[in-house]
Amino acid sequence: MADLQDDLHAADEVTELDGLMSGEAVAVLGADAYTLVSDPDSEPLERAHAILAAHPVADGYTGLPWVLRHLPWYDLELGESSVDTDLPRLRDGHVGALLWSLHLPEGLTGDRAVGATLEQLDLVKSVARAYPEGLRLAGTAGQVADARNHGRIAVLLGPATAAALGDSLGILRSLHALGLRALTLSGASWASGAGLTRFGEEVVREMNRLGVVADVSGASEDTVRRVFAVSKAPVLCTRSAARALRPHPANLPDELLAELGAAKGLCMVPMTAEQTGPTVRDVADHLDHVRAVAGPGSVGLSGTYDAGTAHPRELRDPSGYPHLVAELLRRGWPESDIALLTWGNVQRVLRGADFTARAAQLRREPSTARISDLDG
Amino acid sequence: MTELDEARALLAEFPVVDGHNDLPWALREQVRYDLGARDISVSQSAHLHTDIPRLRAGGVGAQYWSVYVRSDLPGAVTATLEQIDCVRQLIERHPADLRAALTAADLEAARAEGRIASLMGAEGGHSIDNSLATLRGLYELGVRYLTLTHNDNVDWADSATDAPRVGGLSAFGREVVGEMNRLGMLVDLSHVAATTMRDALDASVAPVIFSHSSARAVCDHPRNIPDDVLARLSANGGVAMVTFVPKFVLQAAVDWTVAADENMRAHGFHHLDTTADAMKVHEAFQESHPRPVATAATVADHLDHMREVAGVDHLGIGGDYDGTAFTPDGLDDVSGYPNLLAELLRRGWSRSDLAKLTWQNSVRVLGAAEDVARDLRATRAPSNATIESLDG
Numbered sequence: 001m002a003d004l005q006d007d008l009h010a011a012d013e014v015t016e017l018d019g020l021m022s023g024e025a026v027a028v029l030g031a032d033a034y035t036l037v038s039d040p041d042s043e044p045l046e047r048a049h050a051i052l053a054a055h056p057v058a059d060g061y062t063g064l065p066w067v068l069r070h071l072p073w074y075d076l077e078l079g080e081s082s083v084d085t086d087l088p089r090l091r092d093g094h095v096g097a098l099l100w101s102l103h104l105p106e107g108l109t110g111d112r113a114v115g116a117t118l119e120q121l122d123l124v125k126s127v128a129r130a131y132p133e134g135l136r137l138a139g140t141a142g143q144v145a146d147a148r149n150h151g152r153i154a155v156l157l158g159p160a161t162a163a164a165l166g167d168s169l170g171i172l173r174s175l176h177a178l179g180l181r182a183l184t185l186s187g188a189s190w191a192s193g194a195g196l197t198r199f200g201e202e203v204v205r206e207m208n209r210l211g212v213v214a215d216v217s218g219a220s221e222d223t224v225r226r227v228f229a230v231s232k233a234p235v236l237c238t239r240s241a242a243r244a245l246r247p248h249p250a251n252l253p254d255e256l257l258a259e260l261g262a263a264k265g266l267c268m269v270p271m272t273a274e275q276t277g278p279t280v281r282d283v284a285d286h287l288d289h290v291r292a293v294a295g296p297g298s299v300g301l302s303g304t305y306d307a308g309t310a311h312p313r314e315l316r317d318p319s320g321y322p323h324l325v326a327e328l329l330r331r332g333w334p335e336s337d338i339a340l341l342t343w344g345n346v347q348r349v350l351r352g353a354d355f356t357a358r359a360a361q362l363r364r365e366p367s368t369a370r371i372s373d374l375d376g
Numbered sequence: 377m378t379e380l381d382e383a384r385a386l387l388a389e390f391p392v393v394d395g396h397n398d399l400p401w402a403l404r405e406q407v408r409y410d411l412g413a414r415d416i417s418v419s420q421s422a423h424l425h426t427d428i429p430r431l432r433a434g435g436v437g438a439q440y441w442s443v444y445v446r447s448d449l450p451g452a453v454t455a456t457l458e459q460i461d462c463v464r465q466l467i468e469r470h471p472a473d474l475r476a477a478l479t480a481a482d483l484e485a486a487r488a489e490g491r492i493a494s495l496m497g498a499e500g501g502h503s504i505d506n507s508l509a510t511l512r513g514l515y516e517l518g519v520r521y522l523t524l525t526h527n528d529n530v531d532w533a534d535s536a537t538d539a540p541r542v543g544g545l546s547a548f549g550r551e552v553v554g555e556m557n558r559l560g561m562l563v564d565l566s567h568v569a570a571t572t573m574r575d576a577l578d579a580s581v582a583p584v585i586f587s588h589s590s591a592r593a594v595c596d597h598p599r600n601i602p603d604d605v606l607a608r609l610s611a612n613g614g615v616a617m618v619t620f621v622p623k624f625v626l627q628a629a630v631d632w633t634v635a636a637d638e639n640m641r642a643h644g645f646h647h648l649d650t651t652a653d654a655m656k657v658h659e660a661f662q663e664s665h666p667r668p669v670a671t672a673a674t675v676a677d678h679l680d681h682m683r684e685v686a687g688v689d690h691l692g693i694g695g696d697y698d699g700t701a702f703t704p705d706g707l708d709d710v711s712g713y714p715n716l717l718a719e720l721l722r723r724g725w726s727r728s729d730l731a732k733l734t735w736q737n738s739v740r741v742l743g744a745a746e747d748v749a750r751d752l753r754a755t756r757a758p759s760n761a762t763i764e765s766l767d768g
Contacts (some may be wrong), residue, residue, distance in 0.1 A: 111451040115505050118453065122509035125516075126758055166451070170409065170458035177464065178516055366465055368409050 034336040048325035049094070055339035056096025056148065057321050058346035060238040060268030060300055061159075063101050063307030065120050068127065077131055084305035084317040087134040090153055092319035096343065097144050097154035099182060099238060100124045101307070103161050106187070110166055117164035121157060121178050128155045139179055140211075141350035156350075158182030159215040159238055162191050167199070167371045169206050176210040181353075182236060183212050185227060186219040190375060195222030196230070198374040204230045206367045211357030213349060217268075218250045225256075228263045233356035234349045235265040239302050241276045242289040248275045254293050261294030266349050268302035271320075273310040280314040284327045287341070296337040300345050383717035383730075384435065390731040391437025391487060392713050393738035395587035395617035395694030396497065396566070398442050399426045400462045402698040405651055409462050417470055425697035425709040428473045431492055433711035437735065438483050438493035440587060441466070442699065443519065447502040447526045448646075453510060456503040460496060460517045467494050478518055480743030487735070495742075497564060497587055500526030501533055501552065506763045508555050520742065521562035521585060524549070524572060531763055534569040536598035544575035547766040553579040555759045560749030562742065565589075566599070566619075566694070573605045582748040583613035583741045588694030590618050590625050590678040591685070599624045606682055609690040613744055615737045616686055617694030618678050620670070620707045625678055628668035629702075636661050650701060658701055670704035672712070672719040679720065679733070688729050692738045 038050035064085050068074060071082060080086040090098070102120040104113055128135040136152035138144045147154035159182035165172050167190070172183075185191040190200035204227055207214055214231055216224045217239040227235055237260070243251035252260065252267060260267055269286045270276060276283045290299045303318050305311070314323045325338055333341075377385075399416075402424055407413040414420055416427040431439070443459035445452050467474045475486040477493035486493035496519045503522070504510045511522070524545075525535035532549035534540050545553065553576055556563050563580050565573045566589040576584060592600035601616055609616060619625070623633035637647040639661045645654040682691055697703070697710050706715040717730055725733075 111454045111505070114457065115453045115507060115510055118513040119507055119509035122512045122758075130757075166454040166457075168454065168458055170461035171454060173461045173464070174457040174517060177461075178513060365412075366461075366468075368411075370408065 034339065036335055038335060044326035044329040045322060047329055048322040051335055051338055052094030052322060052325060052342060055343040056094045057301055057318075057342045058097040058144070058154075059095050059318065060099050060236065060302035060346070061101055061270065061304045061307065062098055063103070063305065065100050065102060065124050065127075066104075067306045069120070069123055076127070077134060084311075085303075087131065087153075089317045089319040090134075093317075093321040095153055095303075095318050095321070096148045097138070097156060097346065098303075099156045099158060101159055101238075102157065102164065102180070103159065103184065104163065109163050113161065113163040114166040114171060117160050117175065118178070120160075121175070121180065124155065124157055125179070137179065139181060140354050141347050142354075144347065144350060156181050158212070159184040159236075162186060162188035165203065169203065169367050169369060172203065172206055172212070173210065173366060176212055181212055181350075182215050182238065183207060184215040184217065184219070184238070185223055186216075190371060191219060191223050193220045193222075195220060196226040199369065199371040201226065201230050202367055202369045202374060205364070208232045208356050209360040209364050209366070211353045213353045221253075221256060224252075225259065228259055228265070232360065234352045235260070235263060236349060237265070237267045239270045239272075239275070239304055240267050241269045241286040242293070245282075245286055245289055246275060246277060251275055257290060257293040257298075261298040264297065264352070265294075266298055266300050266345050267294055268300035270302045270304040271311050271315040271324075272304050272307075273312060275309075277312065279312050280320070280323055280327050283312055283315065283324060284331060287328065288331065291333075291337065291341075296340055297345060297348070299341055301342060379718035379721040380714055382721055383714040386717060386727055386730055387435025387714060387734065390735040391435050392693055392734045393438040393440075393483070393493075394436055394697075394710075395440050395585065395692055395738070396442050396499075396619070396696050396699065397426055397439050397710070398444055398696065398699030399424065400441055400459045400466075401444050402426075402650065403462055404459065409458070409465075411462075411465055411469060416466070417473070421709065425703065427710075428470060428492075430709055430711040432473075434709075434713040435734075436492055436710060436713065437487050438477065438495065438738070440495045440497040440521065440694075442499050443496050443503070444499035444526070444699070445503060446646075446648075447500050447528045447530075452500075452502040453505050456498060456514065457517075460514070460519065463494065463496050464518070476518065478520065479746055480739050483739050483742065495520050497521040497523065497562075499523045499564075499587075500567070501530035502526065502528070504552075506531055506548070508552065508759050508761065511552065511555055511561070512559065512758060515559045515561050519561065521564040521587060522556060523564040523566055523587060524552070524568045524576065526567050532767065533572050535572075536567055536569045538569075540569060540571065544569065544571035545579060546763075548761065548763040549575070550579040551759055551761045551766055556580075557582045557745075557748055558752040558756055558758070560746045562745050565601075565605075569598075570602050570605060573601070577605070577608050577612055580612070581752075582745045583615070584609075585614055585692070585738075585741060586616040586694070588617055588619035588621070588696045590675070591681045593685075594678045594681050595625050595627050595630065597624045597630050601682075603685050606686040606690075609686045613690075613741065615690050615692040615741050616682055617692035617738070618675060618682060619694050619696050620675050620704050621696050621700045622668070622670040622674075622702050622704055623700075625704075626668055626670040626674050629670055632665065632668050635665065655701070667702065672704060672706040672715045674704055675707065675716055676719045676723060680723065683729075688732055689737055691733045693734065
């Protein structure tokens, strides 16, 4: 059964049929109903494997699509040494869901950016379809849970770059129809260092209506605050750690972390030397900090593999997650918080996006606003 | 029973599959996609050739909505996605009348429900910007044909209305056709040069279509289909969907149009511009130069000829409504199809011939493309060939 994850999971998680339940309700139920899955007396690493088997990692970012675009040949099924991410290592690390970044190199704008994003979407889908026993495309929280219950790693499309919209809400809707589920709100005239313009706010509202999650990693503080205020659905930071511990521009200051927690957003801490530090303990420090400031419901994991950055030694590739979880157990994290960190929080955010979209579609027509009308 | 009554009765059973309608472009140009400002559930005859009441009156059962964008402007992919979004919104807004259709089975289901099957066709290879991945993206969004060119050449195919460059299809052009076959997207040969038509017929293993073209032997215009190409349709299995555009189907109108286009350019407009200002210039020219008028009989002349050369199993209809400034008398808008059928009945076309023309042939072709795709997908991976690698 090399094609399946090591353990088969009982289908206890709510899947696509629970459409009427809000994200929060699920999170609350999850916390109340939490049952231990590891033996508290066993070794931390052994416990980590047991916990991850039940609550796999929903990883917030991989740069794999852009890397694969430039590889003439690869085999993710048997193992691919030219990248950090392949199926054996994803399985060893208990990764159950992964956001596939559609980010583009800087400088691509307009039609070039839209076209390149279409190509990246096509590439990720082709890869997912080429490894049907390892990967499965998923667009909603229910489909992510279904993928996991089938022993597949859920492939989520996004985040894409803001430039991918070509400044058009029609394109946002078309990209959503093609499966896009997250968009990073930086690097466009309507989401820049100066904050979110009126058109930018309309983009966020349309994203809410569609169920595209806003990613504010790398966005300016003004933008982040405005998105918190405008968005009816929880917001993601797909690659942000704590600035109090490490001064990186994409890391969040404590104030914003607290606001993120209050807004029920999710800060996904990257496994990169430059943002979190060179050791697994550094990453754990950030997780401790974000959990303390934003709350256990607002912290997640972001491998950020194959994105051109250096990684802590024990976390060179996705197979290292059990080491990280073992470190957190040694620091006294309760199992229920680890379950939220690895899996529960991401599912809550996805479910929140679905729920918001369903509610918004009853009230709002597709927006025909144009950037020239709103931003002049 | 008059011929017109008989035509209506026939259309009730075998409605029209129309190959080309430019309503999305008209909505983009007129109201910037503010669909509330052109509510097609009520008459829009002051602004458009197309609305739901007239589609119903015309006996339309399936429509390929064109997601055309201009080929002389940058940003074709971007604009195409907006056009697709427009069609998806139209379908969403009118669920009782329109039904999204992706397959031949969807067409039959829509007919059974009494809804108008809504398909999409992209008009011009510029919409994929030399990218097979983008082609696949359009397919996933519901586009079921790609016209290989519009009025200008693309890098890999010659247009009928541009100077010959690659002499038909380039190697990458053949790869595009192959990928369309693999996907189940119909290869549309309207607008392309005769050399491209022949190359595409050689390259395609699925039936092709002409979404809106008539017969060159009847009216010598490059947008029409030469007889040698029409004759190949029976072996290929495809359909030529006759178009009504007067400037393609009536020789006197061809000549008049040359003069009118020159007048438009002299006033600083694109010759296909249908905005209010441009239409005023058009109308002024028309006052001083009476416009030759085509009729349903003009179109029937083309169909008679196409039937002789291609065969009755290879005919269809592609009105090009809202994509042309002028229409024939009696075929003024999408409510006019019964007049064409009445004319054909008078000429002795049988009911079964007309059923093929309106519905059966076009449904068959889409189904055949699906069958080919099913076979090809089992053996062939998506192509990531680039134009640089194939055309050098």
